[in-house]
Amino acid sequence: MCAYSRQCKTFGGFTAFASGIGIGIGRGLDEYIFEEAPGASYYRLVLTFSAQTRTAGLTRMAEDRFDVLVIGGGITGAGIALDATARGLSVALVEKDDFAAGTSGRSSRLVHGGLRYLEHGEFGLVLQSLRERGILFRLAPHLVRPVPMYMLAGDLRRRATYRAGLTGYEMLAAGRNVGYHTSVRAGQVAEAIPGLGEPSRGFRYFECQTDDARLTIEVARAAQAAGAVLANHARVTGLLGDGRVTGAAVTDEITGQGFEVRARAVVNATGIWAERVAGLADGSGGVQLRPSKGVHLVFAPGAVRTTAAVAAPSAAHDGRYIFIVPWEDRVYAGTTDTPYRGDLDDPEVGEADRDYILAAVVRLFPGVTGDDVVASWAGLRPLLGQDGAGDAKSSDLSRKHAIFAGPFGLYTITGGKLTTYRVMAEDLVDRVAADLGGSGGCRTREIPLGLHGSAAAAVRLARDEVRRLGLPPRTAVRLVQRYGDDWRQAARMIGEDLILGEPVADGLPVLGVEVALARSREMALTDEDIYVRRTRLTTLGLTPSAGSRQP
Numbered sequence: 001m002c003a004y005s006r007q008c009k010t011f012g013g014f015t016a017f018a019s020g021i022g023i024g025i026g027r028g029l030d031e032y033i034f035e036e037a038p039g040a041s042y043y044r045l046v047l048t049f050s051a052q053t054r055t056a057g058l059t060r061m062a063e064d065r066f067d068v069l070v071i072g073g074g075i076t077g078a079g080i081a082l083d084a085t086a087r088g089l090s091v092a093l094v095e096k097d098d099f100a101a102g103t104s105g106r107s108s109r110l111v112h113g114g115l116r117y118l119e120h121g122e123f124g125l126v127l128q129s130l131r132e133r134g135i136l137f138r139l140a141p142h143l144v145r146p147v148p149m150y151m152l153a154g155d156l157r158r159r160a161t162y163r164a165g166l167t168g169y170e171m172l173a174a175g176r177n178v179g180y181h182t183s184v185r186a187g188q189v190a191e192a193i194p195g196l197g198e199p200s201r202g203f204r205y206f207e208c209q210t211d212d213a214r215l216t217i218e219v220a221r222a223a224q225a226a227g228a229v230l231a232n233h234a235r236v237t238g239l240l241g242d243g244r245v246t247g248a249a250v251t252d253e254i255t256g257q258g259f260e261v262r263a264r265a266v267v268n269a270t271g272i273w274a275e276r277v278a279g280l281a282d283g284s285g286g287v288q289l290r291p292s293k294g295v296h297l298v299f300a301p302g303a304v305r306t307t308a309a310v311a312a313p314s315a316a317h318d319g320r321y322i323f324i325v326p327w328e329d330r331v332y333a334g335t336t337d338t339p340y341r342g343d344l345d346d347p348e349v350g351e352a353d354r355d356y357i358l359a360a361v362v363r364l365f366p367g368v369t370g371d372d373v374v375a376s377w378a379g380l381r382p383l384l385g386q387d388g389a390g391d392a393k394s395s396d397l398s399r400k401h402a403i404f405a406g407p408f409g410l411y412t413i414t415g416g417k418l419t420t421y422r423v424m425a426e427d428l429v430d431r432v433a434a435d436l437g438g439s440g441g442c443r444t445r446e447i448p449l450g451l452h453g454s455a456a457a458a459v460r461l462a463r464d465e466v467r468r469l470g471l472p473p474r475t476a477v478r479l480v481q482r483y484g485d486d487w488r489q490a491a492r493m494i495g496e497d498l499i500l501g502e503p504v505a506d507g508l509p510v511l512g513v514e515v516a517l518a519r520s521r522e523m524a525l526t527d528e529d530i531y532v533r534r535t536r537l538t539t540l541g542l543t544p545s546a547g548s549r550q551p
C-alpha cells in the first residue's frame, strides 16, 4: 500500500511513483528471452544460472544427500554456499523467494567500515568491516567501487572531531584503504555538490558502493560454479528429523510441488526470518531478533544535484546521519533505523519515514519536494536482540553477527552486514566443517566474484567490441560494471540481435540485453526478479504494467 496520495505502484517491496517516469516498458519481457545458439557452449565461462539449471538442481536436491543444506539466498546464505563448496563440501541452497529478495536487496548499497560505529567504541567491528571492504574491492572490482563521500563541517570544533575520526578510521583500514580523506574548501564542495544551498568547508573521504542484489547474485553464481546446487522460489516449510535435524521439507513455489532435501548439517541463514525458521525445529531456543526498519527514497534526475555521496545530519537533531548517494542518473537517500514489529514480508515506507529523510535532504538541497521522489524501498535489519538492551534505539544495537547451534544438525546465523558477509560465512563454515569431521580451509579470500583481472582492462577490451557494434563507449563501462566477465556474453548477444543494445524504455540506461541475461544467466523467473533485483528498474521508478510469473 502506498503511503502517499500520489498514484504509485508497489512491486516486490519497491515503490515507483507514476509522476516519475512513464510506467510501462517498450518491449514485452518475453521478447527478451535469449535462446543459446547451437554450439554456443564454447562461449560459456561458467555454467549458466537459469531456470533450466534450477530445475536440474531441484531434481538433484530431491535425490541426493548433501553435507550442507543452506536455507536463505541472501548475501549470507550465498556466501556460506560458496565458502562450504570451495572447501570441498557438497552443498544445496534453497531460497523461498528470489536471491536478495530479503534485506540483501534493500540495503543502502554501501560496502563500508561504518565510520559512526567508532562513536560507539566498536573498533573490532569497524576493523573487520574495513578489512572486508578491501577484500571485496579486490574480488569484485567491477561491482564494489570507491565512492567519494562528503561530510560538511563549517565550524572548527566539528572539523576537529571529523578529522580525528577519519584519521583513526584510515589507520584501522591500513593496507586496505580505498582512498585517503582530504579537507575541502567551500568552492570544491560546491563543484562536487552543485545543488547545495549553503556550501561550507568539510571533508572528502571514500567508501565503496555496490549493487547489493547483483553482488548477491555474483556470489550465488560463484557458488554454483564451484559445485553448489541452488534454487530460488523454493521454500522450506519444515525441518526433518527427530531430536536432530537431518534436512528440510521444501516446496517449489513455481510448481507447488513438495519434496525433501537431506543433509548432514542444515544452516538457517534466513536473516529476519531466522527466529521463525529456527522455530520449525524443537529445542532451538536462543535466536532472538530485534528487526529494525530502514527506508530509502529515490529522487528524479536533476532534483538533488550532486556528483558525490553526502553524509547529512538528520533534521531531527538526534545525532543520526543519512546518506545521499548518486545512482545512475538519479540520487537515493536513506536510511531510517526504527524498531519494527509488522509483517516481515512486506515492510512499508510510511509517512514518518519519508518525512524524516525528506527533511534531511531539503535542509541541504533547498527546493527539493516530495514530488521529486520517484521510487522508494524499505528493508529490515536482522539486528540481534541483546539481553538488557531494554528500550535501546535500533541504531545503538550492534551490527555484529552471531551463530546459534542446536538442536543437533541445525546452525543459525544472523545479524551482521552486507559488507561482512564473507567473514560471517567463514566463521559459520569453520564451525560446521569441524562438526562434520573437518574439511579444507577457507578459500573465499581468493575467489573472484564475476571478474577475473582488472576492471580497467575489461573496459578497454569491451570498448573495442562495443565500437564494432556501433554502440557508445559508455555501454562498455555499463556492461563491465554490471556483468564482469559476462560483458563478452552480453556483446555477443547484442551482435546477434542489435535491438538488445537499445534501452528497454526511452530515457533509461537499462539495455534489452540485461533482461535477456537476467533470464539466461541469472536465474530470473518472474517479472519481479527482473525489475526489482537484476536490472533495478524499480529503483529508477519503473514497474511492469502487469506483474506476472513467467517461468
Ligand SMILES: Cc1cc2nc3c(=O)[nH]c(=O)nc-3n(C[C@H](O)[C@H](O)[C@H](O)COP(=O)(O)OP(=O)(O)OC[C@H]3O[C@@H](n4cnc5c(N)ncnc54)[C@H](O)[C@@H]3O)c2cc1C
Binding pocket: 071, 072, 073, 074, 075, 076, 077, 094, 095, 096, 097, 098, 099, 100, 101, 102, 103, 104, 105, 106, 107, 108, 109, 110, 111, 112, 234, 235, 236, 237, 269, 270, 271, 272, 273, 277, 292, 293, 294, 295, 335, 378, 379, 380, 381, 382, 414, 415, 416, 417, 418, 419, 420
Ligand atoms: C535499510 C538497510 C540498509 C542497509 N545498508 C547496509 C549497507 O549499506 N551496508 C552494509 O554492509 N549492510 C547494510 N545493511 C545490512 C545488510 O543489508 C544485511 O545485514 C544483509 O543484507 C543481511 O543478509 P542476510 O542474507 O542475512 O538476510 P536476507 O538478505 O534477508 O536473506 C535471508 C533470505 O532468507 C529467505 N528465507 C526466509 N525464510 C525462508 C524459508 N522458509 N525458506 C527459504 N528461504 C527463506 C528470505 O527470502 C531471504 O531472501 C542494511 C540493512 C538495511 C535494512
